[in-house]
Amino acid sequence: MATISTHALTRSFGPVTAVSDLTVELPTGVVGLVGANGAGKSTLIKMLLGLLPPTSGTATILGFDCLTEGFAIRERVGYMPESDCLPLDVSATEFLVHMARMSGLPTNAARERAADTLRHVGLYEERYRPIGTYSTGMKQRVKLAQALVHDPQLVFLDEPTNGLDPAGRDEMLGLIARVSQDFGISVVVTSHLLGELERISDHIVVIDGGVLRRSTSTADATQVSGTLLVEVTDRADEVIARVRDHGAAVQPGRTPGTFAIDLAAADAAQWVVSAVAELEVGLVRLQRKRHQLAEIFADDASSASPTIPTPTAPATPTEEPA
Amino acid sequence: MSTADRAAPHGVIHDIGFRHYTGQRLGRRWARRSLLIETLRGAYGLGRPAKSRIMAWLLLGLYVAPALIVVTVAITTKADHLALSYTNYSVALSLLTTLFVAGRAPYAVSRDLRDGVIPLYLSRPLSRLDYVAAKFIGLWLAVTLFLAAPITVLLIGSLLAKMRIGDAVTGWLGGMLMVAILAAVLTGIGLALASFTKRRGLGVAAIVTSLVMAMGISPLVTSVVNTQVSVEAGTYGALIDPYRLVDGLAAGWLGVDPSDAMMAPVNGAGTTVFTLAMLAVVGACLAVLTARFKKVGRV
16 A cells, blocks of 8 residues: 555746656655755655645645645654754653644643653653753654654654764664564655665655656565675685686676676586685685665666756765665 | 563563554644643743743742732731832833843744754644744743733732722733733744844843833933924834833723823824734734744744
8 A cells, every 4th residue: 555645746946846747656664765965855755744735746645635634644644854853951751742742642642652652762761851961863763753752654754864873873774664564654764875775665766856766666676686796715816717617707896806607607606616615715705696776876877867857966876875 | 470470570661562542633723732831831941951940930039029019018008009000010120021021032932943843843733823823822821921920919919908809900900901912012022033043142132132222212212202392292102112002001091090191192092003003013023923934944
């Protein structure tokens, strides 16, 4: 079932078209929304929240029309902005109770859910301290908690890992995966780091210059390819030579000791193993290569670039590969 | 005892998993009300760290103290009227009210602007107008309570001093009406000025400066116009200062004594001008506030 479906959705600001003729269906689960700055992500989110009327086209979200039923949508949807949005002089508990009430929850339910939600995002004793004393990671958790406190059916998370260190990033991604799997809340998450989206998303939507470039399930985009990646400790040239003797096509890798074999030769793995054994070198890696999301951009950049009307953005996502 | 009970040591908090909410969702009106109450509570620092409470309550204490003195004197001397009337009290002690409004109005809006909280409100069942209305009414209630406190003390005191009950209650009701109007004017000015800056200090300074200057300039204008033009024209100097404007309105509407007879309407036309001026100030401030919040806090 689609949580969000748009039809020919367009929004212009004067001469600038931020979102252009967007027709897309987003399924339940975690959907990654990819696009460079100015690609139209936030305009799209604003329209879906019912805060910005589209110039033309329609969108339904959880079965509600975003043009006329904004209040109903915003009761059932959570939003975590990218920007700083927390009052610094109140405690997380106090803030969450207030935000739950602002979403329409009665006071007692708001208290209960504020405590529950903070526990779920991993804030314990510190929740009674003013938010101003929190670390970036803790603030980010509070931001996530306020989007979840009213038990929405869907949350929009705008760059939730921004500003986090690698450990904090991992924890945040783990939390987002839990929101979808354990809490049963659909997630639309934006990020400019493809590796992150690859890890947690079930579905990827790429927009660029307000135009839909690709909407695909992550499984399709990252399926196993027909290439075998090999890394040996030493004497790679000799291993390659032996494998080539069997008639396999071998592509030396960029780092020393690595190479890729085209799996048209079905026994390639066997050949590598015997070559390594005979030469008495260590085998570090023998792995079927998976496609990566970055390839979407590489493909598009090579095939579609000349036809893209706005040259402002196309290269940006590929600059930050997984 | 089941196996689960034995396996878990005492004092362990069990992760009972995520629970969905199936209860009522009260929607937009409730959200608006909640924001209003939060604003009102915030004005007095309730639910906030202790240090944000000090200023508001100190000012309230200082503001009520003279009323206690007036009342004590009235009771001990068995006076038949109060030394300070229900409507003149706000003018006599306007500086304290100015400080209260200057502290509280930025607290109501510039925090939201500075910390970027507004997108969180707008992504909930609440419109921009709802936000402005909740903030305005919340602070208006807070200022009204502040202004009403000493006036109510005066009422209780005059009853204790066995003054005529009818007069006391009528006077108090008139005072409450004027206090509510004064609060609306002050809240409008305070919020309109505060909404232009994210920095609370700047907002405080702007409000104190403009209200204190208005308070100083207004009698000067009156005395100059009074001598140069006419006494009637001179009374309109009161329109510059919110406190004198409302005091003049009280005189025009209720027939009570103004703080300064030179600064109160002398006839029906004067009262109309005062009334229109009051409505214009409140209307203009609300318009500014609405326009301002159309722009800020875009999601």
